[in-house]
Amino acid sequence: MEKFGRGQPVSRVEDSRFLTGAGRYIDDMAPADALFAYVLRSTVGHGRINGIDTSAAAESPGVHLIVTASDLTEAGLTGGIGATKVRQPDGTRGADPKRPMLAEGKVRHVGEAIALVVADSLIAAKDAAELIELDIDELPAHVALATGGEELHDEAPQNRAFTYGLGDKDAVEAAIAGAARVVRFDVPDHRIIVNSMEPRGVWAEAADGRIHVCVNGQGVWGPKGDLAKWFGRDPEQFRVTTPDVGGGFGMKGSPYPEMFLVAFAAEKVGRPVRWMSDRTEAMLTDNGGRDLTSTSTLAFDENNRIVAYKVESVSNIGAYNSNYAQMIQTELFSKVMPGTYDIPLARLEVTGVYTNTAPVDAYRGAGRPEAIYVLERSMDNAARELGVDPWELRRTNFIRPDQFPYTSATGTTYDVGEFSRLLDRAREEADLAGLDQRRSASEARGRLRGVGLSYYIESILGDPSETSTVVFGEDGVEIRVGTQSNGQGHETVYARFLADHTGIPMERIRVVQGDSDLIPTGGGTGGSRSVTVQNNATLVTVDKMVREFSAFLAEEEGVDAGEITFDDERFRIPGSNLTPTMLDVADMARARGREELLTQTAVGKLEARSFPNGAHVAEVEIDPETGVVTVERYTVVDDFGNLINPMLAEGQVHGGVAQGLGQVLMEHGVYDETGQLLTATFMDYAMPRSDDMPWVAFHSVPVPSVYNVMGMKGCGEAGTVGAMAAVANAVADAVAARGLAGKVAMPLTPLRVWSLLNEAAA
Numbered sequence: 001m002e003k004f005g006r007g008q009p010v011s012r013v014e015d016s017r018f019l020t021g022a023g024r025y026i027d028d029m030a031p032a033d034a035l036f037a038y039v040l041r042s043t044v045g046h047g048r049i050n051g052i053d054t055s056a057a058a059e060s061p062g063v064h065l066i067v068t069a070s071d072l073t074e075a076g077l078t079g080g081i082g083a084t085k086v087r088q089p090d091g092t093r094g095a096d097p098k099r100p101m102l103a104e105g106k107v108r109h110v111g112e113a114i115a116l117v118v119a120d121s122l123i124a125a126k127d128a129a130e131l132i133e134l135d136i137d138e139l140p141a142h143v144a145l146a147t148g149g150e151e152l153h154d155e156a157p158q159n160r161a162f163t164y165g166l167g168d169k170d171a172v173e174a175a176i177a178g179a180a181r182v183v184r185f186d187v188p189d190h191r192i193i194v195n196s197m198e199p200r201g202v203w204a205e206a207a208d209g210r211i212h213v214c215v216n217g218q219g220v221w222g223p224k225g226d227l228a229k230w231f232g233r234d235p236e237q238f239r240v241t242t243p244d245v246g247g248g249f250g251m252k253g254s255p256y257p258e259m260f261l262v263a264f265a266a267e268k269v270g271r272p273v274r275w276m277s278d279r280t281e282a283m284l285t286d287n288g289g290r291d292l293t294s295t296s297t298l299a300f301d302e303n304n305r306i307v308a309y310k311v312e313s314v315s316n317i318g319a320y321n322s323n324y325a326q327m328i329q330t331e332l333f334s335k336v337m338p339g340t341y342d343i344p345l346a347r348l349e350v351t352g353v354y355t356n357t358a359p360v361d362a363y364r365g366a367g368r369p370e371a372i373y374v375l376e377r378s379m380d381n382a383a384r385e386l387g388v389d390p391w392e393l394r395r396t397n398f399i400r401p402d403q404f405p406y407t408s409a410t411g412t413t414y415d416v417g418e419f420s421r422l423l424d425r426a427r428e429e430a431d432l433a434g435l436d437q438r439r440s441a442s443e444a445r446g447r448l449r450g451v452g453l454s455y456y457i458e459s460i461l462g463d464p465s466e467t468s469t470v471v472f473g474e475d476g477v478e479i480r481v482g483t484q485s486n487g488q489g490h491e492t493v494y495a496r497f498l499a500d501h502t503g504i505p506m507e508r509i510r511v512v513q514g515d516s517d518l519i520p521t522g523g524g525t526g527g528s529r530s531v532t533v534q535n536n537a538t539l540v541t542v543d544k545m546v547r548e549f550s551a552f553l554a555e556e557e558g559v560d561a562g563e564i565t566f567d568d569e570r571f572r573i574p575g576s577n578l579t580p581t582m583l584d585v586a587d588m589a590r591a592r593g594r595e596e597l598l599t600q601t602a603v604g605k606l607e608a609r610s611f612p613n614g615a616h617v618a619e620v621e622i623d624p625e626t627g628v629v630t631v632e633r634y635t636v637v638d639d640f641g642n643l644i645n646p647m648l649a650e651g652q653v654h655g656g657v658a659q660g661l662g663q664v665l666m667e668h669g670v671y672d673e674t675g676q677l678l679t680a681t682f683m684d685y686a687m688p689r690s691d692d693m694p695w696v697a698f699h700s701v702p703v704p705s706v707y708n709v710m711g712m713k714g715c716g717e718a719g720t721v722g723a724m725a726a727v728a729n730a731v732a733d734a735v736a737a738r739g740l741a742g743k744v745a746m747p748l749t750p751l752r753v754w755s756l757l758n759e760a761a762a
Contacts, residue, residue: 010645013506014491023244026201026216027276034203034272035064037262038125040115040132041284042107045141045356045675046150049105053133054115060131062124064269067116067261069102077101077264079230081255083321086162086330086352094162094352097153099320099359101230101257107136108152108319109356110675111284116261118273141356141675145293145314152319152354161317161352164330166410167310172347175308179299183382187374188745191291191316191669192662193685194363196486198246199282202259203274204266212239213263216246218253219484219524220516226255227263242514248486249659250362251287253526254323283680288669289363290370291316292329296378304388306397308345309338309409311374315352318359325361326352332367334410335459336721339375340419340613341397346409356675364659365717366527368458369724376454376725380732384741390729391427394455395420412459414611415706419455422637422701426453426615429699430635435619438632448622449632450734454725457613460714461527464606467520468537470498470545472586472598477504479538480512482522483530488716489648490530497535497644501542502582503569520601528612528714531644536708537604545600549585552597556588610705610713614638616657616722618730627754629665629731634694636722641705641713649715650698656719657696662688664727668747686749735760 017023054066072078080100085093098104103114115132119125142149147158176182202215211231215223220240228235245252258275266273277285297310315329324332330350338346383390398419399406407413435451442449469480479498483490491511499506512518523529546566554561557573565572570579580588589597619633636653643649666686670678679685704711724746731748732741738760745752 012489012492030203030274031272034274036122037275040129042112046139047136050135057128057131060128062120065118069104086326089165095156097155159354164350167347176299180302181300188293193669194251196247199277201276204263205272206267218248240516245486249364287361310347313350322359322361328367333371338408364720369721372456373724380729426637430617448734452729454616456722460609462529463523466533466537468541469601476508528716540604541602608707612713616726618726620730627750631694637699640715642711653719657723660720660723
């Protein structure tokens with residue numbers, strides 16, 4: 001067993017309060033005297049606003065404030081929501097149309113905010129909103145995943161948001177032209193709606209020249225900066241807090257209009273104001289995920305080694321640029337585009353388009369699941385076209401261990417990897433030797449059975465720096481962190497890690513997060529960065545504590561500080577039988593009035609990113625009579641480096657697989673030709689339930705990262721990155737004997753699978 005239980009399962013300390021209803025979420029935290037905000041939203045996908053009359057609504061009982069775009073302009077608040085823009089081949093940036101807080105001149109998607117109503121109750125606010133008179137001329141909607149159509153923005157002719165190119169185009173084309181075999185494949189990746197368990201919400205209050213905004217997001221420092229910029233004020237005039245959060249998945253990492261509007265309203269009326277989304281509102285307005293289509297080209301030599309790889313994609317941005325929308329299918333996609341394969345030449349070409357749909361942004365994995373899905377579906381298809389085993393085609397092209405550190409064709413440098421070793425373990429754990437017997441048993445029942453492999457690699461994203469503050473109080477220790485848990489178990493991991501490296505009992509440690517007044521800086525959560533980056537900062541803080549506590553003990557005991565040692569539990573002082581713990585030294589410092597020693601802060605920065613990787617093996621059974629696909633077996637062999645808490649890592653994988661499986665088999669956000677969302681309730685948008693999920697068998701084969709002293713690799717998004725292609729490839733394998741493997745495309749709903757099988761039979 002590792003010292004102090006490092007690398008051992010520890011049950012989540014936060015679960016008892018979550019499971020007993022004691023969690024404190026955004027709607028639990030609003031002040032008792034808060035007014036209620038309701039957002040009037042567009043009911044048309046595309047239209048020109050001729051007029052808004054709020055006079056009758058303003059006289060409605062209980063109404064305190066109505067805000068439209070003109071009111072914001074009168075207040076001098078003319079800015080919109082910012083977003084990153086990709087660099088195009090000619091050196092310019094992608095299109096940058098304004099995304100207003102409230103619709104200005106036009107509405108561009110169903111659900112776009114037009115007015116904010118603040119009243120004594122939510123019912124009063126809704127009643128007043130119904131009295132607002134809107135004059136909107138409906139325009140043709142553009143919902144196709146293509147350029148052209150009715151233009152949404154003057155700044156984006158033909159609705160082109162950007163063009164993007166990476167890699168030596170001429171060299172790639174020459175390699176493809178000279179290849180022994182070339183396999184092309186179309187890979188659609190449809191839109192999903194995130195549907196976090198807790199929808200978005202915010203409340204705000206203004207007092208003493210400051211505005212306190214409480215938002216259920218993925219970090220407090222991004223919102224603080226956004227608010228300061230929009231209001232045109234010093235950032236210190238804003239305090240942002242975040243309570244418990246019921247799921248984020250990237251969707252809650254972006255700014256949305258409601259946060260700014262509620263802050264404005266709270267200051268305007270001099271009362272706290274609260275807003276909470278309902279489920280349909282969330283489906284209409286939350287950033288969607290994925291929504292692209294790609295064509296891949298894999299070129300092989302006579303030995304089935306890849307000589308070039310090209311991907312051409314069209315990506316839906318939605319009606320406006322969201323936070324990282326332009327970067328997801330370009331810069332982030334490219335980081336893992338070549339996967340785990342030794343591909344000498346690669347080319348990525350992407351066109352982003354605006355459509356009359358809700359914006360699209362990061363969803364668990366943010367570009368990496370999309371890239372791996374294209375690659376692993378293409379590798380499976382290529383194996384079929386080449387007449388070789390798909391497992392062996394991957395092994396033939398794997399980057400060898402002796403090639404690390406390895407710089408990929410798209411410019412990403414991987415530190416370590418032993419992909420063949422993990423693949424061997426996956427074959428064993430998935431019991432491929434028994435597949436024929438299980439397939440025969442399925443056939444005897446009139447069912448089809450198939451197995452699918454996906455070998456993924458993920459690039460950890462986000463700020464490589466993080467802050468950690470340790471505060472020694474009289475009744476315990478706080479560790480203040482710059483990340484933000486959205487349900488991942490951070491309170492357990494961070495407390496356990498600090499306990500392991502200081503000897504402070506875990507039950508004496510309280511994790512504090514989500515308060516910009518308490519934490520000097522922070523990068524929030526996203527990109528699977530949290531545990532690796534935050535624990536690195538904790539190590540740096542512990543080192544600082546040891547130095548300063550040693551210097552203090554040296555003064556007290558009359559010895560040289562360099563002679564004092566700390567063994568992760570106690571200090572050792574030469575010539576003394578004293579072996580004080582961290583808590584003992586803190587008590588001594590408090591008794592001597594050395595308060596400066598009781599708060600220790602440090603910033604840690606990772607040298608480089610880590611690269612989780614692994615094999616997902618899905619085994620499915622299909623009932624041809626109904627088209628129902630059942631995932632019968634699911635095996636994961638992951639390299640997450642050294643695990644801090646295997647139980648929590650496994651839980652992250654289970655959740656990620658559920659989201660990947662959900663997209664492959666059932667989830668699908670659908671708009672009609674007018675821009676109306678047809679899947680705006682759970683009656684029409686299918687989410688995976690417990691009986692849709694197989695048991696996910698998780699196995700760890702760590703190859704420690706050399707980019708951090710802990711040898712860790714992130715794990716938060718890996719389950720989704722690996723799951724999508726594994727399940728889709730399994731379905732393709734199941735129908736391959738009927739010549740349908742190349743026609744398998746998500747979502748593999750019963751109707752789609754049944755139709756595919758029956759069309760083939762006909």
